[in-house]
Amino acid sequence: MVSREVSLKGVTQRRPNSELLSVSPFLLPFPPHLSTGNAHTYNGLRVECFNSLNLISEIVSLPTIPIMQIKEIDRIESITPEAFRRDYYEPRKPLIITGLSKKWAASDKWTWDYFKSIVGDKTVGVYNNTRAGAKVLVNGADDYIKFGDYLDMVQQGPVQLRIFLFNIFQHAPQLVDDFTFPDELIKTFLKKYPMLFVGGQGSVAHMHYDLDLSHIMHTQFIGRKKVLLMDNSQSELIYRMPCTVESSASFVKWYEKLETEHFPALNYAQAYTTTLEHGDTMWMPAGYWHHMEYIDPGFAMSLRGLDDTIGGKVNAVYHLLGLRGMNNLLIKVAPEWWYNYKRKVAKQRAEKAMSRFV
Numbered sequence: 001m002v003s004r005e006v007s008l009k010g011v012t013q014r015r016p017n018s019e020l021l022s023v024s025p026f027l028l029p030f031p032p033h034l035s036t037g038n039a040h041t042y043n044g045l046r047v048e049c050f051n052s053l054n055l056i057s058e059i060v061s062l063p064t065i066p067i068m069q070i071k072e073i074d075r076i077e078s079i080t081p082e083a084f085r086r087d088y089y090e091p092r093k094p095l096i097i098t099g100l101s102k103k104w105a106a107s108d109k110w111t112w113d114y115f116k117s118i119v120g121d122k123t124v125g126v127y128n129n130t131r132a133g134a135k136v137l138v139n140g141a142d143d144y145i146k147f148g149d150y151l152d153m154v155q156q157g158p159v160q161l162r163i164f165l166f167n168i169f170q171h172a173p174q175l176v177d178d179f180t181f182p183d184e185l186i187k188t189f190l191k192k193y194p195m196l197f198v199g200g201q202g203s204v205a206h207m208h209y210d211l212d213l214s215h216i217m218h219t220q221f222i223g224r225k226k227v228l229l230m231d232n233s234q235s236e237l238i239y240r241m242p243c244t245v246e247s248s249a250s251f252v253k254w255y256e257k258l259e260t261e262h263f264p265a266l267n268y269a270q271a272y273t274t275t276l277e278h279g280d281t282m283w284m285p286a287g288y289w290h291h292m293e294y295i296d297p298g299f300a301m302s303l304r305g306l307d308d309t310i311g312g313k314v315n316a317v318y319h320l321l322g323l324r325g326m327n328n329l330l331i332k333v334a335p336e337w338w339y340n341y342k343r344k345v346a347k348q349r350a351e352k353a354m355s356r357f358v
Contacts, residue, residue, distance in 0.1 A: 106178035120148025134339035159200030199294035223298020232287035236353035241342035265350035
């Protein structure tokens with residue numbers, strides 16, 4: 001968890017982000033005119049040994065600066081359909097279910113070697129960690145490679161390449177017998193479209209939300225993955241770019257340092273986090289922003305379910321046809337102008353949203 005250390009008269013406290021608002025007078029960037037005397041190494045992270053009461057008084061009187069509120073996602077072994085709908089589905093709140101996949105054959109059967117043996121000869125698109133440039137269309141791959149060769153690469157060491165939305169089940173339909181859809185929790189699964197997500201150690205899926213606005217049951221099989229989630233209501237505060245499902249802000253290694261110098265509105269956002277491990281299933285409601293970093297090489301499967309509201313379905317059609325089409329058209333017609341304009345508008349909207357808190 002991101003935290004900061006605060007030291008006053010030699011006494012150091014370590015505070016997690018969830019507590020920062022309550023202790024914010026001592027978590028402010030150190031005022032330049034106070035950077036002399038016995039105050040040391042305050043670079044936004046630490047204050048050392050004040051011996052001046054006047055100095056302390058000046059710091060305490062400074063205004064409060066908020067810090068992004070980040071909560072751990074709830075974790076449970078199992079849940080009844082009634083409790084799931086009441087406590088998580090209807091409120092659109094994420095959840096980790098640790099026992100959902102335990103009885104699946106896939107839990108032990110799906111390995112690197114097994115996948116290589118059945119679909120290793122298939123060609124897949126791979127994506128690196130570099131953010132898409134001005135001329136890259138939505139979901140445009142950075143390279144193409146045999147799936148088996150890719151699996152060999154990720155097992156040999158850190159490889160910042162990932163695969164997403166790979167419908168492995170089209171090539172190996174027998175795999176659907178290795179798991180069961182949790183229909184008791186969600187009744188709108190798109191059963192023809194379970195998708196595989198694979199990443200090498202260090203690969204990153206940058207902050208975005210899914211274009212089809214599906215509900216997701218995302219089960220991790222091998223490796224660990226650090227996750228940051230945000231409700232779609234946070235879009236303006238996290239610099240959503242127009243006609244896209246992407247943020248212009250950087251969240252890479254957010255748990256070490258959040259890029260609030262360049263994206264100050266992030267301070268006012270609210271988020272959830274967890275580390276997914278083998279067997280964890282994450283319920284992610286439709287429209288949720290997500291940023292994922294692969295701690296280890298690993299893979300996961302997403303089961304997608306339609307929103308059961310009319311408004312949700314209409315919004316999904318708009319995203320798939322109107323929004324994506326307009327974005328791709330402008331990328332083709334005026335790539336450099338559109339690239340810069342999207343970021344300009346995202347910044348303006350974030351500043352406007354931030355002003356409501358100031």
